Amino acid sequence: MSIATPHPPAPANRLAATTSPYLQQHARNPVDWWPWCDEALTLAREQDRPILLSIGYSACHWCHVMAHESFEDPATAELMNRLFINIKVDREERPDLDRIYQSAHQLLSQRTGGWPLTVFLTPDDHTPFFAGTYFPREARFGLPSFGQLLEGVERAYREQPEAIRQQNQGLMAALAELEPIAAGKLPDAALLNTALRQLAASFDAEHGGFGDAPKFPHATNLELLFRRYAATLAQGQPDQRALRMAAFTLERMIRGGLTDQLGGGFCRYSVDAQWMIPHFEKMLYDNGPLLALCCDAFTATGEPLFRDAAHSTADWILREMQSPEGGYYSSLDADSEGHEGRFHVWDRAQVQTLLSEAEYAPFAAVYGLNLPANFEGRWHLHGYRTPAEVAAEQGLDLAEIEARLASARATLYVERERRVHPGRDEKILTAWNALAIKGMARAARVLERPDYLESAEQSLRFIRLTLWRDGRLLATCRDGVAHLNAYLDDYANLLDALLELLQTRWSAADLRFAIDLAEVLLDQFHDPQSGGFWFTGRDHEPLIHRPKPLGDESMPAGNGIAAHALQRLGHLLGEPRYLDAAANTLKLAAESIQRMPYAHATLLFALDEHLEPPETLIIRAADDRLATLQHQAQQGYRPRRLVLAIPSDETGLPGTLAAMSAGERPRIYRCRGTHCEPPVESLAER
Template identity: 75%
Template sequence: MSNAPSSPTGPVNRLAETTSPYLRQHAHNPVDWWPWCEEALALARETDRPILLSIGYSACHWCHVMAHESFEDPGTAELMNRLFVNIKVDREERPDLDKIYQTAHQLLAQRPGGWPLTVFLMPDDQKPFFAGTYFPREPRHGLPAFKQLMQGVERAYREQKTAIESQNESLMAALAELEPHASDALPERSAIDAALQQLDTSFDPEHGGFGDAPKFPHPTNLDLLLRHATDAPQTGAPDRSALAKAVWTLERMVRGGLTDQLGGGFYRYSVDALWMIPHFEKMLYDNGPLLALCCDAFAVTEDPVFRDAAVMTADWVLREMQSPEGGYWSSLDADSEGEEGKFYVWDREEIRALLAPAEYAPFAAVYRLDRPANCEGRWHLHGYRTPEAVAVDLGLEPARVQALLAAARATLYVARERRVRPGRDEKVLTAWNALMIKGLARAARTFDRPDYLESAEQALAFIRGTLWREGRLLATYKDGTAHLNAYLDDYANLLDALLELLQTRWSRADLDFALALAEVLLDQFEDPIGGGFWFTGRDHETLIHRTKPLGDEAIPSGNGVAALALERLGHLVGEPRYLAAAERTLKLAAESIRRMPYAHATLLFALDEWLDPPETLVIRAGDERLDAWRREAQRGYRPRRFVLGIPADESHLPGTLAAMAPGERPRIYRCSGTRCEPPTESLADVVKPTS
């Protein structure tokens, strides 16, 4: 299913032997590509040739463009092979390299990076001395031709080594200066208010979202608004403004072009401010958090638009993204047949011919097929109007309009399935799987869907059976090969996913696995002196820089997720080491949070729960009331309540759970942080009605 930009015939290079679908896309290039490995680095040193490092990923549109224009061109390849040692990296398999060289690009180029990332490295120590992103075959848009660039860079390496070495010293000092430094104090609670104020300032009241185009979904920021809006323990009243911002933004994303209106799932981002035309790739790491967010929005509002979006997203994952072995695949490409979005867009007359007149009328009204085409002469489905408003105009009952729209979408979906499908990146990444396991566990609990729980459990079983070896995680799997030491994001997100699954159903094996992951986090990743967690483990390959990333990026901050999960697990089992590690992480992040609060939403969740620990309910029962009470305790949106239902016959529990013994009748233990109340045998004593 992978989209292969290069010819499938002819000789192959070393990338054919890798596990990455992205690297394999370049296996037939005339470029003498290497994967990142010690042999390639040694060759650069021995031949005194700079390294041309190219980083991308399989669903990346401009990566494909540069491959077609340059890497498949024999003349360009000849120049690359003669002047450089050429290394191709999949940023999804090697986020450690990507984080380092993206940051270096920002420092060298003084502008944000992206993919494809093109970096030229010194052959002796892999320090970067020139960086850019996409370069065209011919000069255009103010960019030099790639051939001209390479010749200029190689000449500079030969003639200006002293200046480059001086620049490298400054670059390494700048990289070190960017790393956070520990504070003696925790961040103030006011940092949460500051983040909310920043979001308020940049909020788009007309279309939802923050800032102008392009617009990214940023589920952690919406989660921050939703938590604050419904909880607000310090203010004593819900923040209706924050709730409105979160719900309106998510609704515009769900009804608009950011969502696949026929097949489910969210695209990567919107190129416009209206959430209309997306960058069409679908990434697993977006859809896991957005699935959980839709579940939460439904729990708060009971608006079926969020239920339907969650169900369509979950169904898409089960149908298209879960491998027969159980793990979830990584992404669907933006392109098919060499054209971005071709699989998803429509001709109006094609839609008219496929639908019955009774179906076409409301469908055309909702998606405004009477307007000019919105996507280069064709129509990408974007909900301009609500079904309820269209029902009024057509004089139909809303339920009738919904039924006609559902029938129309089903017909168009079947027709679309006959098209050439986008490529699928069929590698399994541990961190991304964890995000989807969490999302599906939340959906299983919210909508009482055992099939979603079964899917999440299958993915977890795959990780445990394939990517957990000798007490350590591996980062990636493809075609029978699991390899690469896992990163902070893998451990933190999997720990977080296990805690979510434990709230959906009890599993002693999952609790033990969570404790094992927590121990590796402390042993391999934590800095017990400076605080926080390194992105790579202690025994990881030595690179030019070792990072402690704090801000949320495309996925939640590994430091934030680790701190939050360790707080919850530490309170659950009474383990002070976990709590101390979380506290040190928050102190490390204090200055970074102060400078840019809204960029650290996940760490702000951890700060909030550190300052005001959430409620933990442990239910012990030996009959059907165990699940019934657990469900009742979880009813509604309860982000500050952690509920565990443990069967009465489960014994030898770890830590403070061992003291929470069952009784002759169902029993509930209620704790807040390190303080626990006497057990009660009345559910009403601890569960108040949803407000």
């Protein structure tokens, strides 16, 4: 969709001084915007003016549309400025606010939310009394014009205070009822099988994925299926259906338009069932987990497609998303030059001009240039056919077809680099960096790429130097300015990433950092009475609600990651407090998992490893024997095995690791849960 020509910019407003690229995109709106701050909230209360809260993010296409249509329009801005205190929030910097007001939107409208999120709050207690998402400047799509909405909402606030007060009371009660209540017992183990049956029931056997359009790349659901296959394979009865659903879905995502066929990386989601046309933004929080998943798929199947996708995704992260200081940037925009997808799509004649005849014939057959245009009269590259099918049809060896396709992609990539690039959101978010660190660390190990490991370590160093202060994490940084108290997702995902890094290479400092993070999780986020973890810490700014997120959404659930990582660290160190916190989180989540098992895959990982603790191998050796043994121990897809290779001269290890001493010859300690066997000298002795 094209975006209208913007209005002339107004003088800079308060958003110009913020660290958010999204807020800065609105810094020259004629709207008298405020960031979320005490001053704005106080002003609304003192003037008894309702708050118009607008939440979005920099890569959001419809956020741009609403900004150009309404927030840049002087007449609309005049209405907003006269009737409301207007607050703009970046959902990526303030997921606490976004989570609360998305839930409120769903309760008020009985519809799922999205972005831009448009919420009107009472000025005294910040309770929402009306909520929606995108509103057009002129009435269309069955929606009122934004101007009509503004006048109607403000009039209702003035004329119906008692009705709004009663609605707000009901809303706050409904928000409270959303919070889980501990069942006092663990979720039933059968829920693991129920989740798998639910996924199988919605599986699209023709195109991969689950359900109909739009389709999202839910990495946690695919990981659940791969883990099921690995568990049944170890039992001698491999679940081939689980493997097929996971591998086929990931294959279609990789071959299709969801993947950038020239530059690597995955787009946010597909608007159709075929994984053909995406919303073109690329998010770091998608690509980190999908990178790890591609590595797992390659290890489980040996298919080169998954190896190549892992390489291209990791290379994209290295090339386009890593800052000179080491941290990873957040996202690339869907739009360029005012049009969604313009950077990515092609005219057929241009492609024919750029490629040789020998290159064009297989390229057109694979990517659909011999078919009608699939995106607004142009072509977005989508794998309609496999290279093997085209090789057979054109009477050429598969290796020759692959070489011609690679040459064609390289030519088009060079040409595409001359275009105006989509905007890049260059803020560095702790939680998203953690997801990328985990993916890059796994890719370094599986693909034997030291440069991927160095990339992950650079990001971790950035976090340690810039976002870790006085024993606490900060959530975001841009241009050297780090701020905002970190959230559950920041601590949980970084702890999880450190455990992945420790399996790629040993670092005593990283283990100590992992313990520090675990201690903050227990001190600031854990609920010792009811179990589980709040999204915000104890000393966080008071808000109208303090949720404990359990279900996986666009990111894995913080409670699931915390339970899984703490459980693994607890077994590794023999620390019962970590194990108890994980178990009580599972008990709190039991009812929620029961209602919709497949939506809680991350918590199901933790449940699975609570019921059957993972195998941990601690290798103590010197010289090249350490690396050799580590490599041998990490062969195959073994998601329930942790391998730590600790040099024999490392001393002062914490917890139960202290008892796993080195000797003159290699020693391999095998533990399952809190039980460890006597050491052996080779993996063959196990």
